[in-house]
Amino acid sequence: MDHYVDPDRLALDAVEGPIAAGRVRALRAYVALLRPRHWIKSVLVLVVPITAGPRAAVPHLTAIGLILLAFLSASSAVYVLNDLRDCEADRLHPVKRLRPLASGHVSVRGALAVLTALLLATVGLLIAVPPLGALVLGGYVVMNIWYTLTLKHQPLVDVSVVATGFVLRVLAGALAAGLTIQPLLLICVYCASVALSLGKRRHELADLKVTGEKHRPALSAYTVPFLDHVVVLNLVAALMCYVATMWQLKAPYGKVGAALSFPFAAFHVTRYLQMLIVERSGGDPVEDLMRDRQMRLNLGLWTAVLASTFLASSL
Template sequence: MPPRFVVKLPLMEAGHPRSPLRAYLKLARPKQWTKNGFVLAGVIFAEQALQLSSLLAALLAFAAFCALSGAVYAANDALDVEEDRKHPRKRHRPVASGEISVRAALAYAGLLAAGGLALGFSVSWGVGAAGGAYLLLQVAYALWLKHFAILDVMAIAFGFVLRALAGAAAVMAPISPWLIACTGLLALFLGFSKRRYELASLGEGAQSTRRNLADYSVPMLDEMMTVVLAATIMAYSLYTFFAYEGVWMMVSIPFVIYGVFRYMLLVHRDGGDNPDVLLLKDRPLQVTLLLWLAVVMVILYVVR
């Protein structure tokens, strides 16, 4: 019987990119850049979205915050590499899996941060200042704030407020207190829901991936989410009542209510997921967001 020869082909570990370029792109987590959409709120609500110069400035500010947030993600992956290796999903990230070294990830983070700040200041001083404040906040979060329950989520929410401030600065528009309140409350809601997902999905092993999860519990987070959810709906409703003449903006309230309740349903029915992941994979949420945006645009740019 002739000898049998078996050719063994190299297998790629699940979750690994196929090239260094894709590895570095994955390290910047482009799927989470949807959070930077808050930067674009300024140009929309300042009623300048149809002005090419303003739209370009807003898009450049958005790109600057994509670079800045990518820098933060890369640095966090380098600093949290040991904890990430204990996480069932995070262990496949480029640094935790060994695909990119800690030193290379930190150098990449520095490059993205410098590029993001340079781009932000090229748009306006306000955008650059907001970007710098965002980086300082993330340093404080990585070194201190993330270890304290509630403060960690408040820091995340303030990061979203800085995005909204940058968007207003990009088009030289005064920032509305209502925009700050609605952005902060919605971000708190998403932050607490993310902590709930981490607890529910990891169970007893949650503390090994994030130490402050020991201070949370699922029932406690459910109560916090309910309180913040009610405050978010009330703040947005009051915004539509008082920030605009007439009643047309109130038409957008049902879309906000459905959107947050749909998210709540996913959290309790399916266990939820990271907010950016849910937005990318849940079609009703996507449709609701697009309909809300369409209604707001029609009211601001056609009806008024």
């Protein structure tokens, strides 16, 4: 027996299909506005609790979790604010024009609503986290608003502010866990972040030779050879501080860990320079580092060596 098909139902499905698809696209656009791929940067909050004293950090898991959520919320708020301010300029950029606001997939009104919600969430988390953590997080928010408004156009100051944001993540994680702050680790994170930020600007500057357009005013103060030198300088400094940080861990495993993990750290640095200078990559350091097969394999082995070292040191 043939099943009866309601023609009105078919007509409704034909309308609801595109509507449902449009809602999914809109939701994806709003999620993309938050730049979830960059949330991995906030994992730096966990570096000290995991590496320096996981057992001592256990009683502070709630505070650590709140600090992590706070940085996720604050960083997304900064991204939305940045996109609102640079919307018109982003439309002229070959890649940034695809961002939700620049492409028109998210309205200015919608972005403002998201920004308001994120700022309210950040304020709520500021109240909930320990005072010192709240102070660091507040400094991060103020610094990044200042960066978005003016500092991003100041050569060298721009990358210093970005790098300081990463350092504040590590510092907040250490404070939340009640652990000792390791200055050499902070220097390592700072130098590595400066290198990645300058690498991104090198990529943009090299592309400007082809497009003839300048989408970042601070680029006028840079040259490719200058950036090559400064990137290498900061990566070498980061590598040295990494080894020194490992060396200070519980003997003898700290020294063993430094020796065993150094080849992986050195490979990571060398591979990044190869991608940046030879393969003309580096436009999005997070994406480039995560999608590169050699980087992922090296990172997995590096993590395995560090995990074994820290496990042995806790026995």
